[in-house]
Amino acid sequence: MRDLTLKRDWIYGWLLLLPALVFLFAFTHIPAVTTFLNSFFSTPRGRRPAKFIGIDNYERMIGDPVFWKVLWKNLWYALGTIPLSVGLAIVMALWVNEKLAGRSFVRMAYFTPTVLPLIAVANIWMFFYTPGFGLFDQITGALFGWPASNYLGNPDTALNAIIVVTIWKEAGFFMIFYLAALQAIPVSLKEAAQIEGAGRWTIFWRITFPLLMPTTLFVCVNAVINSFRLVDHIFILTDGGPDNASALLLFYIYEVAFRFWETAYGATLTVALLVLLSLLAIGQFFFFDRKVHYK
Amino acid sequence: MLKSTFLKAVAATALSLSTWASAQAVDLQFYFPVAVGGKAADTIQELTAEYVAQNPDVNIDAVYAGSYQDTVAKAITASRGGNPPQLSVILSVDMFTLIDEDLIVPFDDYLSTEEDKKWIEGFYPAFMENSQTGGKTYGIPFQRSTPVLYWNKEAFKAAGLDPDVAPATWEEMVEFGKKLVKKDDSGNVTQWGVRIPSSGFPYWLFQGLAIENGAILANAEGNKTNFDDPKVVEALQYLVDLSTKYDVMAPGIIEWGATPKAFFEGQTAMMWTSTGNLTNVRTNAPFDFGVAMLPMKEQRGAPTGGGNFYLFKGASDEQNKAAVEFVKWITAPEQSAKWTIATGYVAPRAETWETETMKAYTADFAPALVARDQLEFAKAELSTYQNQRVTGLFNDALAAAITGKKDPATALKEAQEQADEILAEYR
Numbered sequence: 001m002r003d004l005t006l007k008r009d010w011i012y013g014w015l016l017l018l019p020a021l022v023f024l025f026a027f028t029h030i031p032a033v034t035t036f037l038n039s040f041f042s043t044p045r046g047r048r049p050a051k052f053i054g055i056d057n058y059e060r061m062i063g064d065p066v067f068w069k070v071l072w073k074n075l076w077y078a079l080g081t082i083p084l085s086v087g088l089a090i091v092m093a094l095w096v097n098e099k100l101a102g103r104s105f106v107r108m109a110y111f112t113p114t115v116l117p118l119i120a121v122a123n124i125w126m127f128f129y130t131p132g133f134g135l136f137d138q139i140t141g142a143l144f145g146w147p148a149s150n151y152l153g154n155p156d157t158a159l160n161a162i163i164v165v166t167i168w169k170e171a172g173f174f175m176i177f178y179l180a181a182l183q184a185i186p187v188s189l190k191e192a193a194q195i196e197g198a199g200r201w202t203i204f205w206r207i208t209f210p211l212l213m214p215t216t217l218f219v220c221v222n223a224v225i226n227s228f229r230l231v232d233h234i235f236i237l238t239d240g241g242p243d244n245a246s247a248l249l250l251f252y253i254y255e256v257a258f259r260f261w262e263t264a265y266g267a268t269l270t271v272a273l274l275v276l277l278s279l280l281a282i283g284q285f286f287f288f289d290r291k292v293h294y295k
Numbered sequence: 296m297l298k299s300t301f302l303k304a305v306a307a308t309a310l311s312l313s314t315w316a317s318a319q320a321v322d323l324q325f326y327f328p329v330a331v332g333g334k335a336a337d338t339i340q341e342l343t344a345e346y347v348a349q350n351p352d353v354n355i356d357a358v359y360a361g362s363y364q365d366t367v368a369k370a371i372t373a374s375r376g377g378n379p380p381q382l383s384v385i386l387s388v389d390m391f392t393l394i395d396e397d398l399i400v401p402f403d404d405y406l407s408t409e410e411d412k413k414w415i416e417g418f419y420p421a422f423m424e425n426s427q428t429g430g431k432t433y434g435i436p437f438q439r440s441t442p443v444l445y446w447n448k449e450a451f452k453a454a455g456l457d458p459d460v461a462p463a464t465w466e467e468m469v470e471f472g473k474k475l476v477k478k479d480d481s482g483n484v485t486q487w488g489v490r491i492p493s494s495g496f497p498y499w500l501f502q503g504l505a506i507e508n509g510a511i512l513a514n515a516e517g518n519k520t521n522f523d524d525p526k527v528v529e530a531l532q533y534l535v536d537l538s539t540k541y542d543v544m545a546p547g548i549i550e551w552g553a554t555p556k557a558f559f560e561g562q563t564a565m566m567w568t569s570t571g572n573l574t575n576v577r578t579n580a581p582f583d584f585g586v587a588m589l590p591m592k593e594q595r596g597a598p599t600g601g602g603n604f605y606l607f608k609g610a611s612d613e614q615n616k617a618a619v620e621f622v623k624w625i626t627a628p629e630q631s632a633k634w635t636i637a638t639g640y641v642a643p644r645a646e647t648w649e650t651e652t653m654k655a656y657t658a659d660f661a662p663a664l665v666a667r668d669q670l671e672f673a674k675a676e677l678s679t680y681q682n683q684r685v686t687g688l689f690n691d692a693l694a695a696a697i698t699g700k701k702d703p704a705t706a707l708k709e710a711q712e713q714a715d716e717i718l719a720e721y722r
Contacts, residue, residue, distance in 0.1 A: 045397070046395060046396040046398060126552070126553075132560075148483065153548030153698070154698060239494065241690075242494075242694035242697065243692075243694040243695040243700060259683045260681065260684040261681075
């Protein structure tokens with residue numbers, strides 16, 4: 001009798017899980033496994049079906065200069081965007097957490113980049129960067145008499161120009177998490193420190209910042225994933241050019257899979273991206289998770 | 296009583312008639328892209344609706360599928376999913392890709408009569424170069440274009456040049472350009488001589504230079520490129536020299552999208568861009584402008600560009616026949632004239648230019664004729680098997696040379712080696 005009830009509970013439990021499981025498998029696990037399997041086959045063309053080629057695709061990836069270039073660019077992009085956008089997010093959150101006039105307006109202004117569609121935003125930024133009559137050239141020309149500069153068309157500055165757009169976009173988003181975290185910190189801690197005679201700087205470094213560490217971990221994991229995932233603005237601003245100077249890994253995957261229609265090689269690159277992201281996320285959670293909690 | 300029975304009978308007959316009619320109607324799905332402005336989409340929808348109204352036995356579902364890139368992606372994905380469109384407009388240069396993917400059928404099977412053969416011959420040969428291979432016709436030219444040179448007559452006058460004469464040769468373009476460059480007090484350039492955009496797909500306009508120098512970038516079988524031909528290297532050197540040696544063009548990569556605006560704002564006195572921009576320039580240029588063929592070196596020359604109609608596999612015989620009839624209708628003179636006037640695309644058949652509508656249009660606006668006249672010198676747009684990838688390599692090489700990261704000869708030699716590697720399996 002008891003066994004029967006248990007069994008029924010068990011069935012009931014699985015039935016409850018079923019819808020979520022179906023979606024999880026259909027949209028996450030099966031595609032991931034298929035991608036992995038595809039990476040060992042050649043690209044099927046209408047006239048030539050896929051055939052097993054072992055690790056040829058991986059060998060090609062190792063020998064592909066463009067792959068190394070975009071990987072290197074992506075690391076540079078991550079290093080350029082993450083610290084700055086997270087740092088800016090903290091500063092902005094502290095600022096709008098204070099009791100200042102027009103606080104909700106400032107909060108909204110900071111959050112605006114997050115809600116705007118990135119493609120539309122990229123179009124606007126493209127005209128900021130346009131040589132000659134773009135906003136930046138108008139300003140630098142009027143103030144300092146600088147000549148027109150081709151930020152997006154120069155391989156040395158193209159990626160940096162994109163980094164600026166990304167920071168502008170990401171900082172406002174991360175600010176929301178920090179703002180929530182700041183509001184969860186009990187005021188009594190700050191008051192106690194003030195009674196002890198601690199200054200604002202000490203309070204920030206000794207109390208607020210350590211209490212924000214779990215949020216920082218969360219934000220950093222997101223920021224790392226985003227830095228490998230944000231590509232939409234590249235399509236508009238530079239299309240990966242000139243000569244792949246602003247192409248990132250995911251952009252390259254798109255190009256290989258949906259422009260060159262080399263789906264097998266695209267799958268191989270996707271596996272590389274998945275491995276890379278998993279390693280980064282595991283690393284962050286396992287090594288830093290223990291250190292972030294305030295004891 | 297009698298009345299109601301009668302009504303029922305009428306209703307039943309009407310119902311069965313209408314089901315009979317719709318069972319007879321051929322359903323076609325038709326994907327089309329839009330590369331310039333919003334008006335093209337409306338015009339295609341209007342034309343399709345007009346055809347369906349005249350031919351009740353055909354239903355055409357015209358689907359706007361985004362850019363050319365999106366359209367080919369959608370068509371390939373839909374075909375792989377077993378649900379291909381019956382008809383689609385896709386870049387003419389994607390012909391080899393579509394053959395390689397085994398997605399399209401040639402038009403020849405549906406064009407058997409003498410009249411049909413004449414119809415094919417009525418298209419400009421320059422457009423057919425990208426539409427036929429191995430003796431078969433896979434594409435029917437529709438929204439086709441070619442690059443032309445636009446010049447600002449007022450800027451020419453201000454620089455002491457004849458406002459009605461465009462540069463006819465490479466030397467003249469440099470010579471005119473030097474006179475047209477204007478600088479402010481601190482030495483910054485406020486007006487460049489010429490603008491040849493190079494973002495995204497630099498190969499297209501560059502191909503104009505290569506053809507003018509007597510080079511053909513790829514063979515007609517689509518399995519061999521000539522990127523490292525000395526004439527190609529020379530053409531690329533000229534393009535680079537325009538900004539580094541002659542100082543008549545802004546350095547670095549030049550944005551496509553911003554080029555018409557730069558022209559309107561007086562940032563450049565001449566620009567190379569698609570004839571598809573003609574209506575845009577006509578509407579927005581605040582000055583008198585001229586349109587000319589691209590300047591010559593050994594010969595005049597320009598690539599063609601734009602999209603063709605393709606028939607997809609998986610359609611029934613009946614659907615393919617209906618699709619071919621529709622293509623014949625929409626490329627016929629009156630429809631084609633409407634399309635050309637609305638967009639600036641070059642009408643692909645000579646007879647269109649003989650219609651009263653087109654005559655009236657060109658009498659009023661002669662620059663529209665330049666693209667057509669240039670077709671005599673135009674060659675196929677660069678197109679090979681694995682086209683996107685091969686063209687991508689070539690684009691990267693051009694970008695590296697334009698931005699000074701590699702010299703033209705090295706960049707092109709590397710691109711040729713990589714292209715050879717890819718194309719070897721198709722020879």
